[in-house]
Amino acid sequence: MDAKTPFFVSTFLLYFVCLQANTLQTYIVQLHPHGITTSYFNSKLHWHLSYLEKAISTEEEPSSRLLYSYGSAMEGFAALLSDPEVKILKNLHDVIAVRPDRRLEIHTTYSYKFLGLSPTREGAWLQSSFGGGAIIGVLDTGVWPECPSFDDHGMPPVPRKWRGICQEGQNFNSSNCNRKLIGARFFRKGHRVALLSASSSTVVEYVSPRDSHGHGTHTASTAGGSPVPMASVLGNAVGEARGMAPRAHIAIYKVCWFSGCYSSDILAAMDMAIRDGVDILSLSLGGFPVPLYDDTIAIGSFRAMEHGISVVCAAGNNGPIQSSVANEAPWITTIGASTLDRRFPAIVRLRNGKFLYGESMYPGNLIPNSEKELKLVYLAEGDRGSEYCVKGSLPRERVRGKMVVCDRGVNGRAEKGQAVKEAGGVAMILANTEINLEDDSIDAHILPATMIGFKEAVELKSYINSTTLPRARIIFEGTVIGKSRGPAVAKFSSRGPSFSDPSILKPDMIAPGVNIIAAWPQNLGPSALPEDSRRVNFTVMSGTSMACPHASGIAALIHAAHPTWTPAAIKSALITTAEVTDHSGKPIMDGDKPAGLFAIGAGHVNPESAINPGLIYDIRADEYITHLCTIGYTRSDIFTITHRNVSCHELLQKNRGFSLNYPSISVIFRPGMMSKMIKRRLTNVGNLNSTFSVEVMAPEGVKVRVKPRHLTFKNLNQVFSYRVWFISRKRIGSQKMSFAQGHLTWVNSRSSSNKIRSPILVTWESKK
Numbered sequence: 001m002d003a004k005t006p007f008f009v010s011t012f013l014l015y016f017v018c019l020q021a022n023t024l025q026t027y028i029v030q031l032h033p034h035g036i037t038t039s040y041f042n043s044k045l046h047w048h049l050s051y052l053e054k055a056i057s058t059e060e061e062p063s064s065r066l067l068y069s070y071g072s073a074m075e076g077f078a079a080l081l082s083d084p085e086v087k088i089l090k091n092l093h094d095v096i097a098v099r100p101d102r103r104l105e106i107h108t109t110y111s112y113k114f115l116g117l118s119p120t121r122e123g124a125w126l127q128s129s130f131g132g133g134a135i136i137g138v139l140d141t142g143v144w145p146e147c148p149s150f151d152d153h154g155m156p157p158v159p160r161k162w163r164g165i166c167q168e169g170q171n172f173n174s175s176n177c178n179r180k181l182i183g184a185r186f187f188r189k190g191h192r193v194a195l196l197s198a199s200s201s202t203v204v205e206y207v208s209p210r211d212s213h214g215h216g217t218h219t220a221s222t223a224g225g226s227p228v229p230m231a232s233v234l235g236n237a238v239g240e241a242r243g244m245a246p247r248a249h250i251a252i253y254k255v256c257w258f259s260g261c262y263s264s265d266i267l268a269a270m271d272m273a274i275r276d277g278v279d280i281l282s283l284s285l286g287g288f289p290v291p292l293y294d295d296t297i298a299i300g301s302f303r304a305m306e307h308g309i310s311v312v313c314a315a316g317n318n319g320p321i322q323s324s325v326a327n328e329a330p331w332i333t334t335i336g337a338s339t340l341d342r343r344f345p346a347i348v349r350l351r352n353g354k355f356l357y358g359e360s361m362y363p364g365n366l367i368p369n370s371e372k373e374l375k376l377v378y379l380a381e382g383d384r385g386s387e388y389c390v391k392g393s394l395p396r397e398r399v400r401g402k403m404v405v406c407d408r409g410v411n412g413r414a415e416k417g418q419a420v421k422e423a424g425g426v427a428m429i430l431a432n433t434e435i436n437l438e439d440d441s442i443d444a445h446i447l448p449a450t451m452i453g454f455k456e457a458v459e460l461k462s463y464i465n466s467t468t469l470p471r472a473r474i475i476f477e478g479t480v481i482g483k484s485r486g487p488a489v490a491k492f493s494s495r496g497p498s499f500s501d502p503s504i505l506k507p508d509m510i511a512p513g514v515n516i517i518a519a520w521p522q523n524l525g526p527s528a529l530p531e532d533s534r535r536v537n538f539t540v541m542s543g544t545s546m547a548c549p550h551a552s553g554i555a556a557l558i559h560a561a562h563p564t565w566t567p568a569a570i571k572s573a574l575i576t577t578a579e580v581t582d583h584s585g586k587p588i589m590d591g592d593k594p595a596g597l598f599a600i601g602a603g604h605v606n607p608e609s610a611i612n613p614g615l616i617y618d619i620r621a622d623e624y625i626t627h628l629c630t631i632g633y634t635r636s637d638i639f640t641i642t643h644r645n646v647s648c649h650e651l652l653q654k655n656r657g658f659s660l661n662y663p664s665i666s667v668i669f670r671p672g673m674m675s676k677m678i679k680r681r682l683t684n685v686g687n688l689n690s691t692f693s694v695e696v697m698a699p700e701g702v703k704v705r706v707k708p709r710h711l712t713f714k715n716l717n718q719v720f721s722y723r724v725w726f727i728s729r730k731r732i733g734s735q736k737m738s739f740a741q742g743h744l745t746w747v748n749s750r751s752s753s754n755k756i757r758s759p760i761l762v763t764w765e766s767k768k
């Protein structure tokens, strides 16, 4: 999910036009995994086709309507159906759910150093052999295989267990795969149906795993890119580029196209990835939160988790709106975005001597004449969108030779630069509005340009208003590292509480997602504009899309170091070792306030600690099912998600006082409730004979008791349980929902740096 993608909007509208004209639409039909009718057919495919045969009233061949037949991520199929056919299908035996296809969106050289990873020092990279042997499956827009980041020099051989393929297609053949890029496939049937009427597409898209968009190349290289010395974006941010797991193998599943990512295609890719044998699935895509039984990613990832695959997803770019976090199923690791402490200052100097701080990836420090003083113009009158610098909205006679101020919003950031250039303008200042405030997601602009915060924008506009001859210049200062505080929460990063399940704290954690530099296709310029003829091997992008592959790569390191760990154990290692302070030792900030748990979850990912957490909170698949019972899901909801037919009544009887062994803690006081007890279970994966003691920072308005307070582990994999009582000291019957936060930490008595920390969130629900 990246902010650079305006393409989706227009094609989405076309999609609806198409629906009116054509009554066939893609549906995902979920079947009972042990359907009694299965046995009559000699293959799953025939079984699936038999449903179409019964539902279709015309003479058509049923197979002409079938898009996908699923078996690993879910039992069922995707097909083109009319409304009456859907009605018939819903009444057929063993049909569990019929859902319309859903459209989702795609949500460095430096970030590995920022996270403390070092190729030489004893630590996570050496202990995990740089992720060697782990396979990361990336569901995204495909890959540009010739990027130096996918070079397989020094890579270990393809793992024996790998069953994937290198699918041939337009400008892509099997020789494009190697020991780094061990597999590539593409899935576009759902997408193609949605696009039937959008014929005059101006966008060139490869019908193959090849990436014509850049997003997938960028995310795949962030997770597992090979080392590339002297990488830079047009001379800025020079350094050695490496993915988080530089020796992990990458498998590409192209599911996102210029019109978005359809859930029928995503499910087909997950289905295949489970059979291919990936260890980690990285999904930098999603939509708005929906109940788990309607969420194909939640359903597919449950099955992936049962196969031992860690599923890591982007939290979404809909922050700071509350409850905007997506991909929030408890078996998924949900990643929000943080900023680095790397800046690219490009400062505006007004004629009156004032400086306005801005940032840019335009290499103005390296290109002569970029810093000239120019006349300033801001065209805010009329209704042509000229304040946003929409293409064709800028009158040439007023813009020619000038520096143009453009408000953020409506069209893409880099696209505004192209509009200015086409109208004869020679430089641009992108002005944040009240919506973006001081957000600093920058671009490799096509002309000298910088982006300023909202405060600065107000000052700039009043200066322009105050004089008849406003003038300014931009001073480009290149790359500056370590002078500013970081990490901090990215403004756009989606926030909790979780819409579908507030008893699980989401997002789980944050990782670098602002101004991330990673690999880039050779068919695109660094601004991703069709007019940009510059060519680079790296460019800058921002979004939780960029944060997610950081966590996926680190999950691959943990998997490589501990191949027997479950996805829950890997997630526990990530969550309980996350940092809550920034590099200056002060609390991680969210704008001008210390960040709350709904913004950062457990905190900022810390690979060096995550590789050896000492203790883990493990979760078995059946415990997630009991958990779904505790949050009120019905038997059929649970069956849809997990394919297991359980009686919640019996499960809850058998597991009185059940609480999911989640590595973070979320306690909800319903109106009238005064106390709550939870249980947790720790497994020793560190040293023998180690004693841990608990430290609690109680949330305001709550008394917290833990029993026992000390745990001594004598053996490896020894398990101890503990209980925590939360006693509310707030008066009953408050009208407003309120929150408080704290933490519970187990500290190793031999080494106080070995801590297992769980954030605590307490919610008092309001009376209806």
Ligand SMILES: *[C@@H]1O[C@H](CO)[C@@H](O)[C@H](O)[C@H]1NC(C)=O
Pocket (backbone or CB within 6 Å): 173, 174, 175
């Ligand atoms: C694959 O493509 C490359 C470059 O386009 C070409 O040299 C090679 O012969 C092709 N290989 C196959 C097996 O088609």
Ligand SMILES: *[C@@H]1O[C@H](CO)[C@@H](O)[C@H](O)[C@H]1NC(C)=O
Pocket (backbone or CB within 6 Å): 461, 462, 465
């Ligand atoms: C510019 O000045 C005019 C008149 O003083 C005022 O109405 C307007 O709001 C000002 N615009 C900005 C952007 O400051």
Ligand SMILES: *[C@@H]1O[C@H](CO)[C@@H](O)[C@H](O)[C@H]1NC(C)=O
Pocket (backbone or CB within 6 Å): 147, 148, 535, 536, 537
């Ligand atoms: C990109 O990488 C390729 C292969 O390593 C190299 O030949 C090319 O010069 C690089 N391009 C740029 C702009 O650095």
Ligand SMILES: *[C@@H]1O[C@H](CO)[C@@H](O)[C@H](O)[C@H]1NC(C)=O
Pocket (backbone or CB within 6 Å): 032, 639, 645, 646
């Ligand atoms: C689940 O089990 C119950 C009782 O054993 C049975 O009546 C019901 O049909 C089953 N449901 C599914 C979806 O298998």
Ligand SMILES: *[C@@H]1O[C@H](CO)[C@@H](O)[C@H](O)[C@H]1NC(C)=O
Pocket (backbone or CB within 6 Å): 688, 689
């Ligand atoms: C652990 O403690 C026991 C007795 O308390 C001792 O016999 C054993 O050697 C210790 N093991 C280690 C690895 O320190």
